[in-house]
Amino acid sequence: MMLPESKNGITIRIMTVEDYKEVKPFMREHFYYDEPLGIGINVPLHLQNEAEEDQHHLDMIRQGLSLIATEDSNPEHVVAIVLAEKLEPHDIEKNRIYAEEKEDNLLGRILRLMAKVEREANVFEHYGVTNFLNSYITAVAAPARGKGLGSRLASTLIELGRSRGFPVMAAYCTSHYSAQQKDALGMECIYTLAYADYKDDQGRGMFTPPAPHTHIRVMAMKL
Known part of the structure; x- marks a missing residue:
């Protein structure tokens, strides 16, 4: 696995804790409100449970599995990121408890949805493994989209995982395009949940992202 790797003026390398000072504002700008569950919302999602979320992201980065893409002409300029982590069976329960303890704000509702998907998809059982590489967040800057950078990041993460x-890499895709991209790389869909089927106690849909984002999908592959 040869990193850093430069192509088309963009270098992909392993993210460091020092990068987080650039990564955090990048996520505010290009992830929280561009990701299907945050599109069109008018609450400050990036500030909800901020300290705990920062800690979670930094813990991931310390595992040395996250990626950052920067411009060769301006190495300070971040154009894409992947936050990734090793997951083991006990993490599923830990994530459920973390989600359940959150208040009933948008982030809390998103975390509870993801914890449900994680339990029901059960990557460990599906592949008979005791750990896997979880591609947690992928974000590409708006001007850099549509140029294959997301696929390049995913391919790099696959190679890093190998x-x-x-034994396995998985991604929980809230976006139709993200799932499509993972499918093109040979990942299989092992679980799907229609947003319309995820309802609150009154039977109302809790998330209504714009088309074509109709389902959350878990994409995975053996490495």
């Missing part, structure tokens, strides 16, 4: 001995 080099680190992971």
Whole structure:
């Protein structure tokens, strides 16, 4: 696995804790409100449970599995990121408890949805493995989209996962395009949930992202 790797004026390398000072504002600008569950919302999602979320992201970065893409002409300029982590069976329960403890704000509702998907997809059982590489967040800057950078990041993460001995990689795709991209790389859909079927106690849909984002999908592959 040869990183950093430069192509078309953009270098992909492993993210460091020091990068987080650029990564955090990048996510505010290009992830929280561009991701299907945050499109068109008028609440400050990036500020909800901010300290805990920062800690979670930094814990992930310390595992050395996250990626950052920067411009060769301006290495300070971030154009895309992937936050990724190793997951083991006990993490599923830990994530459920983390989600359940959150208040009933938008982030809390998103975390509870993701915890449900994680439990029901059960990547460990599906593949008979005791750990896997979880592609947690992928974000590409708006001007850099549509140029294959997301696929390049995913391919790089697959290779990194192989080099680190992971048996499986999985991604929980809230976006139609993200799932499509993972499918093109040979990942299979092992679980799907229609947003319309995820309802609150009164039977109302809790998330109504714009088309074509109709389902959340878990995409995975053996490495």
